[in-house]
Amino acid sequence: MEVIREMSGLGRWPGPLSLAIGVFDGVHVGHQAVIEVAGKDAEISGGSAVVVTFEPHPVEVLAPGKAPRLLTNSTHKLRILEERLGIRHALLIPFDRDFASFSGEDFVLKLLAGAEGAGIRKICVGRDWRFGRERSGDIELLLEMGRAHGFSVDGLDTVSKDGVRVSSTRVREAIQMGDFSLAANLLGRPYSVLGEVVKGRQLGRTLGFPTANLSVRREQLPPAGVYAVRAAGKGESWNGVANLGYRPTVEGGTGELRLEVHLFGLAEEIYGKDIEVEFVEKIREEEEFGGVEELKRRIADDVSEAKRVLEERWNPGVQGWKKLQH
Missing domain, CATH: 3.40.50.620 (HUPs)
Known part of the structure; x- marks a missing residue:
């Protein structure tokens, strides 16, 4: 272009x-x-x-x-x-x-x-x-x-779709409610955000789950929580799990809203690259845990659940991502 x-x-x-x-x-x-x-x-x-x-x-x-x-x-x-x-x-x-x-x-x-x-x-x-x-x-x-x-x-x-008047405001409302199906219907594609990967405190790496921290300060985001996601950048794509929230266990929940994405199978650094993240399904609310070890165990559970959700949504013989492609 x-x-x-x-x-x-x-x-x-x-x-x-x-x-x-x-x-x-x-x-x-x-x-x-x-x-x-x-x-x-x-x-x-x-x-x-x-x-x-x-x-x-x-x-x-x-x-x-x-x-x-x-x-x-x-x-x-x-x-x-x-x-x-x-x-x-x-x-x-x-x-x-x-x-x-x-x-x-x-x-x-x-x-x-x-x-x-x-x-x-x-x-x-x-x-x-x-x-x-x-x-x-x-x-x-x-x-x-x-x-x-x-x-x-x-x-x-x-334009109206299924009786709903299509507008940017209506799409924002759907995202705020976490209604990705409605958002995708109005957008004509799955809802996603695009942000640059910035360097964080690298806490995820010390926990065994390195994350890409996205700069998305102006974007409309869904409610805080843990999500199964798809991500794409550099001509590649990954499944992953994302935490959108305030990190209550490690920062007391008083910081700014952060989007941190653990991408399955990604080993290299991608700082400075633009990554598009598609929110597939919410796994759970953000929680505060009693300590780092409890947090690590819960992240491992989140990874397993995200993999299950993403595998369930994928059907290459039919239409690819079920409920996401429109």
Whole structure:
């Protein structure tokens, strides 16, 4: 995937351009519907489909105290766009106070100017999407500007699945409840987080269960507890068991929330690498134990239970991961 961060660079790609524009946090099935329309339009025209999105989440700039937890950080979002949706071109706009000062009309005019030479053929958005200073931009503005500047507009209605309105907020609620089945249904893929492996205190290694500690400070996470997980990175994948919590036995439960993953069969160091962790099933709540030896015995039990759960979920002759693939 080729990613640019300046609207002035849009004209570098073969035109005409079909743009899908939105925050797209989580890249759920509603977002995918918008992006799919742009992709099909590009196939018809012989031009390029471009996803236009923003970093950071606009609410982090406009109202930091109300900013939601992220379903996908920018790296994760771009990976999903490329690997699952086949997107080859993305404009990742740095969202800051200067950018937030643009009116809706200013934003569209800058897109048009940046695409000079290639041209914009279509803009695809969610019908309810608002943009620009004081939310001045909407589908009506796009339609009006499309008539004036020669591009068409598709505003897609909200998608529902099994009677549930699909939204990033609804996905976050499902994850908060630990309802991975609902989250996967709304996302169109298993729920996962992507984070960089950072160096911790290496306590797991001294206990005989080395862990990869993931930096996931902004991501939406499920309730604290111990989980059977799948993980992928560096072109490899592993089964594993994860502890999401505050480590009450060794730190008194007063530290920050941590995600620590013990990956079965991984012997090498992977510090600095991005690992995607898919939560498969909760094994138990986080507990405080009487000492390190009791903790070691319980971790060994957790490993056995995680292996059982993951083996039960795997059926290579039928559909791979049962209840996870959608």
